Amino acid sequence: MSTADQILEVAKRTIRIEANAVKELENVVDSAFAKAVLHIHQSQGRVIVTGIGKSAIIAQKIVATMNSTGTPAIFMHAADAIHGDLGIVQKNDVVVCISKSGNTPEIKVLVPLIKNFSNKLIAITSNRDSFLGTEADYVLLAPIQEEACPNGLAPTTSTTVQLVIGDALAVSLLELKGFTDQDFARYHPGGALGKKLYLRVRDLSDQRSKPEVALQTSMREVIVNISENMLGMTVVVEDKKVKGIITDGDLRRMLTSGKDIDSLVAQDIMSKNPKTIPTDWMAIQARELMEEKHISQLIAVDEQDNYAGVVHIHDVIREGIV
Structure with a gap:
């Protein structure tokens, strides 16, 4: 077997092991999960998510997902918590503690402190019988058969x-x-994702010049207007x-027709019934309409x-709405 084949085999095995573990979660989620979600939903406080090592990194991601989906959450590192950061936890907060073994020294120190504060404790652990599992108010079991790491040491499947489970919590809430x-x-005002959700046509059209001519505007004035606004068109x-639109293409067709430019006005060469879009439509709808009609601008x-x-279309691309 070649080195490339060996790499692919390892990759496929890793994916298979982790996918099977995730699939098994469907058979493990029980009433404790539902009760935990309802308690968070009904609480007046925030969700404090804590862990140590790789579980702490997972905790940070869960916090980010909750915050972005309307559930106020704060990350608290388990080690830092027992050295002062426990002050983060307030009266009505719910604490979610993540630990594969549920028996790490920091967790054993932290859990009684949380219980003393009378905060509800939700455990995400692979070991229901662990210290964390037995002390928690709600246990969300995260069982695994094996880590994807061949030595069974590096947290892979477990994380x-x-x-x-964290995503399931956030989406349920x-x-x-x-x-x-x-x-x-x-909660996502920045970046392409946010812009797809809130940026409207007026936000784009207001940033540009507003090329405009009248029905009886002379061809020479039309050409100047198009040139000055640098959009390749005027309305x-x-x-x-x-009433219509005049594009660079309309000008080229007019010039090659042999007609006397001085005898023509805007309405003589304009294209009638151009594509328009309401200013309160979303910017992403403008992009979709331009793609559908195979055009580069909308009025x-x-x-x-x-x-x-x-x-x-350049306005849409500039904003990252692609």
């Missing part, structure tokens, strides 16, 4: 399972809260209403169907 895409947008407007119109500006 994958912990992560999946999301469903209970009736968390919508608009709520999601409030023909009458009484604030869109934005307001609530009264008045001309409001232009959205170009």
Whole structure:
């Protein structure tokens, strides 16, 4: 067997072991999970997620997922907690403690302190009979048959399972809260993801110049208008209403037709019924419409169907909405 074949075999074995462990979780999730979710949902405090080693890293990811889906959460490192950071925990907070063995020294010190504060404790552990498992109010079992690491030492399968349980917690709470895409947008204002959820057509059209000519504007003025605005087009407007569009292509066809440029005005060469889009539509809908119609710009119109500006495909790409 070649080295490449050996690498692929190891990779496939790792995926298979972890996938089987995740699949087994479906048979393990029980009433304790439902009770834990309901307790978090009904609590007046935050979710404090703690762990040590690789479990601490998983805890940080779970905190990030909860915060982004409407459940206030804070990460607390188990080792730091017993050296002062325990002050993070407030009266109504729920503590989620992650530990594969449930018997690490730091966990054994931390758990009684949390219990003394009368905070509810949720355990995510592979060992129900561990110190953590027996002391917790709710045990979310994360059983594994083996780590993907051939030595059985490096946390691999165990951390994958912990992560999946954390996602299940976050999504269950999301469903209970009736968390919508608009709520999601409030917590993700930056980056392409947030922009897909909140950026509207008006946000793009307001950033650009607003090329505009009248029905009787001369061809020479039309050419100047298109050149100045650098969009390769201009909009023909009458009484604030869109009557047509003139593009570089329309100008080229006019020039090659042999017609006298001085005898023509905007309405003579404009394309009627151009594609428009309401300013309150989402920017991602503008992108989808441009792709569907195979065009590079749309004319934005307001609530009264008045001309409001232009959205170009470059605006969409610049904002990362692809």
